Amino acid sequence: MKQKEKNPEFFNRSALYVAPDILGWTFNIGSTGGIIIETEAYTRTDPASHSFRGKTLSNSSMFGIPGSSYVYRSYGLHWCMNFVCADASAVLIRAIHPLSDLPTMIQRRGTQNIKALCSGPGKLSQALNINKMLDGRSLKDPPFFLIPRTQTPQIETGRRIGITKAAEYLWRFKLADAAFAC
Numbered sequence: 001m002k003q004k005e006k007n008p009e010f011f012n013r014s015a016l017y018v019a020p021d022i023l024g025w026t027f028n029i030g031s032t033g034g035i036i037i038e039t040e041a042y043t044r045t046d047p048a049s050h051s052f053r054g055k056t057l058s059n060s061s062m063f064g065i066p067g068s069s070y071v072y073r074s075y076g077l078h079w080c081m082n083f084v085c086a087d088a089s090a091v092l093i094r095a096i097h098p099l100s101d102l103p104t105m106i107q108r109r110g111t112q113n114i115k116a117l118c119s120g121p122g123k124l125s126q127a128l129n130i131n132k133m134l135d136g137r138s139l140k141d142p143p144f145f146l147i148p149r150t151q152t153p154q155i156e157t158g159r160r161i162g163i164t165k166a167a168e169y170l171w172r173f174k175l176a177d178a179a180f181a182c
Contacts, residue, residue, distance in 0.1 A: 009046050010148075011066035011139075015041040015089035020157075020173040022083065022091060024149030029128045031101040032108075033145065034118065037178035038095035040160045041171040044088040054086075061136040069144070071125075071135040074162075078122025079130045083139060094109045094161075097178065098127065153177075 011018060018043035027036050055063045061070040062084060070082040070090050082090040096118045098105055098136055105117050105127040118124040125131075154176035159167055 012086050013066075014087065015043055015083075015091045016171065017087040018083065018085045019091045019171065020155050023155055023173060023175050024151070024153045026099075026145070026147040027093065027096060028100050028145040029130065029134070030143045030145075032098075032105050032128050033101075034096040034099040036093060037097050038093075038172070038174040040092040040094055040107075040173070041083070042082075042090050042092065046166055046169070046171075062090050064105060065138070067139050068135050069137050069139060071130060071132055073132075074122065079125040079132070080121040081125055081128075081130050081134075089149055092121060093124060094121050095174070095178070121146055 010038060019039040022036055022039060025036050027033050032139075036110075058072065059070070061068065064070070065082050065119070066085050068084045070084050072080055072082070074080050081093045083093065084090050098117045102114070102117075106112060106114075108129060109117055109123065109127050111117065116123065117127050137144070156174050156176050157170045158171045158172045158174070160169060
């Protein structure tokens with residue numbers, strides 16, 4: 001299967017627009033992946049965003065080219081995958097509906113519970129083998145594989161999870177019928 005060419009302008013917008021628009025896309029890293037079903041948006045003016053206080057060595061990828069990856073460690077425990085957007089904003093990929101190479105994801109996660117494979121950013125990163133080596137890489141190049149959705153799905157919004165600053169922002173987006181969401 002060949003990756004479809006994407007409009008380079010797609011990611012050159014605020015994460016507030018990209019986060020709901022990326023729902024329903026196929027996202028694989030190598031042979032593992034599935035359908036993006038839950039995201040969160042973070043902008044440069046957002047106190048919860050890593051870019052809020054400016055560019056540092058650890059967040060420099062967030063200031064990179066839209067359409068690249070920003071991978072960081074959350075609380076020193078879990079890797080988290082973000083898609084870089086315009087003006088140092090990013091979309092956190094919170095959950096996917098796992099579809100591709102389930103045996104590998106099951107082995108990496110150590111669970112047979114399919115609903116628990118990728119239902120959270122840390123779980124998703126473990127299942128897809130996301131780590132710092134992927135930080136700053138273009139999403140249009142291997143090992144990444146993205147295919148845009150073909151239909152506009154019904155989307156729900158809600159408060160972001162696991163943060164204390166600006167937690168009231170309704171910047172979490174998920175597919176309305178997602179059985180594998182967080």
